Amino acid sequence: MSAADEIDPMSSLYAWLAFDLRFYRQKRGLTGTRVGEIINCVRSHVANLEAGRACIDMNQAKALDQAWDTGGHFERLLHFARCLHNPDWFRQSVEYEVKAKILRIYQGQTIPVPLQTEDYARAVLSLARVADVEKALMERMKAQLQRLLELGERPSVSIRVIARSAGWHFGLNGPFQIMSLERKDVAYIGAFRGGRLAQDAAEVREMAVDFELIGAKASSEGESRALIEQLMEGFGC
Template identity: 40%
Template sequence: MDGRFRESPDPMESMWAWLAYDLRFYRLKHGLSGDRFGRIIGVVRSTVSRMESGELKIDEKQAMALDTHFNTGGHFLRLLTYAELGHDPDWQKQYEIFEARAAMIRMYNGQLVPALFQTSAYARALLVSGRWPDIEGAIAARLARQELVARPDPPDLWVLLAESVVDWPVGGPEIMREQNAHLLEASELPNVTLRVVPKSAGAHQGLDGSFRVIRLPERDVAFVEAPGGGRLILGTAEVQAYGVRFDRIAAEALTPGASRDLIKRIMEDMA
């Protein structure tokens, strides 16, 4: 009954891996098929398989449903809570899975151009400075991700960039001019709304760091970036809080047209 299910990750790798492992452990312990287990949390068999492999995450309601069904005393909800609070070593992999499935992405970047809009030269300059072990492979991966921006059914992309993102000469003036020209081109796409938060805005909620709010078919999730990693957020209240934060930062941003004008002036100053 379990032959087509993928293996769960090593539970010692992270809290998320432990949670995925225990989904499979409890299912097999109680002799449940993927279909029967899925009915407990309101998903189909294939989704159960993806949850057990760590590809998809359970949410708070699903954790509570499992705790009620198996009478665990809150085991799954506790695992989910601590997984959301902790650093996720696989955050980039999980983020890219959600990114590919997104109907809409709202992103705020306070330091760097988002990977979806980086030129190869800009990406190379960043990776070289960070002493990345496989620079060519990383560049190829970023360029492959960018295909979703202009695919036949692309997600809506709402992009807020701090002025310093387009003003900081990563790789030197020539590379940065090329990068800003690429941003201008991307901003003309019908599914991309790009706005710059000017330095004159002063203090605002984006100074705490970069983040994403992703709308999936079944729910919204958020990611918060951190040095060397990131954190996945699934809790409804916290995800909504990041949505409000995005809106408040957007209230300080220039209009799309004024943002393009500012980027053009910065490009002229780099000449």
């Protein structure tokens, strides 16, 4: 049994999209190669779409609707799939993060996950009470700030801080990260009690522009390092 055979269209709107792509293709007696010609991709990617490992973008949805005269079925389904929360999004985003060649992360509330120390991550995830809160906080933050300085020395890592004096910027809308894979970019948009995975190329490009605009407000790498060192001094380092 293939992955496409195991797709349950009742589990989510994205699963429904994958199921219907295969259903409509088979109903018309088309090959994956032919569908790839309609939506401008290779046959192997069509197989990934039908297996739920990837999702069509809006241009592809419109192309299918036009070619198969569906009355806008795929476009509407994709629209509502994007509007609703999918509990599988976070798991998928973690898988993409591991495979990504480049990660661009903006986070305004906590240290980005890939840069967190174990103690800091445990504190973020846990609501457990600590007897000496202030002392525990200082020790944890000293270690975390030191970790940022160490990571910032790596040629493949760039850490930049946005000072409060920078004023309004697009990052105030919430955290997000863009993951550059071998053949495409995807993004994960964080939110309270969950987030959303963005795979539409046009939407991800817009987020990449937002990331650049946020970067224009950020301090340079050297200035950011100096700010982190100042914070460490405040913690008695």
